[in-house]
Amino acid sequence: MARINNLVAFLAILTLAACDRGWPVPLPYPTPGKQNLVVLTRPGPLTYQVDESGSISGLEYDLVKAFAEELGVPVKFHVLAPGEISRQLRNGSYHIAAAWLSPGINPEMQTGPPLFRTHDILAQHEASLPLTSLEQLSGKTVHALAGTRQAATIRQLMGKIPGLQLVEVGHGDVIDLLEALGEQKISYVAMDSEFADVANQYVPSLRATLPLSGDAAIAWWLGPVPDPELKVRIEAFIEKIRSDGTLARLEERYFGHVRRLQQDDIEKFLAHIKTTLPKLSKHFHDAERQTGIDWRLIAALAWQESHWDPFATSYTNVRGLMMLTEETADRLGVSNRLDPRESILAGARYLNLIRNGLPHDMPEPDRTWLAIAGYNIGPGHLNAARTIGKQLNADPGAWYDMKRILPLLAKPQYYKRLISGRARGGEAVIMVENIRSYYDILVRNAPPLTTAIPPMEGKIGISGSSGEAPGIKLRR
Template identity: 25%
Template sequence: MKKSLILFFSILTLLLFGVQCTFIEKNFGSKFKEEVYILDLAGIQNRGFIRAAVDNNSTGYYIYRGRRMGYEYELLRDLAKRLNVQLHLVMVADIDKAFDYLQEGKVDLIAMNLEKNMERSEKASFSIPLGKMNTVLVGNESSGKITAWDQLASDTIYVREGAVYKSQLCALKDSLLLKYTIVTTPDHEETLIDQVADGTIKWTIADQNIAQANATYYDGLDISWKVQKEGDVSWVVRENSPKLLTALDDWLEDKQKRFIPDLYAKYFLNSKNSYFRSNSPFSSLAGNQISVYDDMIKNGAEQLGWDWRLLASLVYKESRFDTVATSYAGAKGLLQLMPVTLERFGVDNPNDPQQSLMGGVRYLRYLDKFWMERVPDTSERLKFILASYNIGHGHVEDAWRLTMKFGENTQTWADVSKFLELKSDPDYYRDPIVKSGFAKGHLAVNYVKDVMSVFESYKALVEP
């Protein structure tokens, strides 16, 4: 009797926690699964920006002398221009997490060199190939040049989690009856290459382009042994974004002959440029400086109560950190102040970086005070200040009055910017409440977007 009861409860437990689990998933799974995220091209264009996951490496996306650079960055910037949207980049070091972000709608596109396989194809839709890529073994020349796989003997090879490297090595190990050990790690390929270079580990695997870029500034790396012959690499989108996929494929077809090969040569075949970009103190890859004026900018930002990287973004947008820059309209200096503004805020020599910057800071403080009562929220007020800096606070104030007249929210930039854009329309700039007349308000709205976009990049790549 006791044995019968034990058998009965064992079967019942199996049914409840084993068989029934599968049954529940099959019949009621939709109740437990999260809602599928759906947003295709029209939705992205209506939203106004595309979000792309990019890898955190020395060739994909970084800051060099204040300027955003990178192979994937320049490709994506051109794609965004084609789609007529802004570009928002999301840095993701974990490839599996990038696929999770895609499914959850945190990104619309994964812009990494991804090799198509069955597991990935079940999660997402692959574009036509951007090109072909070799996978190479990275070692130190002091360990000896590899000419056959069995020379690795029982050595350990460290590979990045989520990449195809492990499956490639496992296939070789099984087919050739090899003895090496494969260890996966969350570390990026470049971190593992650093460890090979300093002798912490002996071997790793990387895409050939990443290995080539790193070999330009590490003497003694051996990247000659190929793990696998050339294979196609692509970008991916969600399966329910067919129109985005079509637009992506059309763009890639247009860019295959000239644009993509030229960019590839710029970032992977010019070893001198790659070395300087990767080792300059004014690169987010090697240092944490944006410009030679960082200390001045930090001091000015402290007076404003701003993140210094925001003020640096404004300086970059205005002058590209060129102290003698002069615009067609006569604006001068780091923050491109007009002659009347220079005089008003005490700048005698606009080519003096200290004077020019601090004159701009005083002007920004004036604009902050001007908008403080009308727009109490700091993050919202920043956009009013930036727009005013670009087009003049009189035009932004006109847009603020129009926003109030038409019953929308005067404390949000989203609402006020719509009316600023309408200041080129006679129905609006001739309204009696408009004091400053016609303006190409869309340029100021885009200016704010550009400064904030640079700021987001600086925040992602440069420490506070």
């Protein structure tokens, strides 16, 4: 404690010296009941994103909320256009900026410890000739979001590469920019490497072809003269979430599922969204009305199971659009597994039964991801895996832990001790991760059901912040 107090005192001296140089006085340290934590951010899937229901998500949003909870104060977010953050930071009316920023873009800004490591890359359309060296950027025009590290990187390269031009876009988010690339309205986009796999789910025609910079950190900006105590608390918080696994769990939530699908998988899915889905959507809508599960999640599950083929049949005799076993179909009163409507409604009910069989205090979206794993291997095997998880000191309610435990169901040293026997738990993990990606794509390409749904226990929609049933909304 004495060491922390000494550090705070030392930083306070530096703050006074900074104020003497004309920099603005920072906002007071946020204290419960007196002041909010004021945070600058910008729109984007990894920063601050509002879905169609008004729920908010984002990797940095989640981190800020966790920090505010530790401080015991509410958060007030100011969502700014990309190029506005540096200017707002200069006026002192904030505590931190959490907007996927890197140290060094603005030399005046102090930052917290690094959260992630990344670098800048060039994205281009798959139909264009791939660039393989920086020299080939000569005479090219590259688009980047204003005020970002990518814009700064291109400006630096302009001093070395003749004819290189930069267009800074001061509105929208990186997906909007990449969609323009996918439509070939622009030729090149500078983007963050960490976003490449996420972006491919929305724009499968883009290619990340050329590294533009060396390694860089992602960190919170604290402004020229941050509050000394707040700076110490941020450093302690980041050290803690690194050591206790919180940061790894959040990173998995946003990145863990996006590296499995190949370009062909995504392009085929997008084509069937246009051609096949309209013929089935009314059944998926009715399934949401009956179960409360977002129809797009049910559709993603159905695509993973059968590619929306109502006559699909496996070698184990699971059949139909939702690939129901004969036993499950009989239990759910299905007379014809090959009837698309019967299959979809029964599959949605079965998923809901599994989910409602899990502990109601299990957090979302983990509860739903585990239920989908149970859809694949059966609730008995799922419960067996959760038991193994407890024995191995893993959290049986956390998908981050259980995706490591489920493959153990195929190992003799584990399944020989189980009444339920052997199961291909590794396949269940792959299935869940694929469905998460397909669901993300559907959310971007298909509207939500707007018809009012009567309240029910455990309504499921995989976006936004978690809350209490009914009407629960989950982060993807």
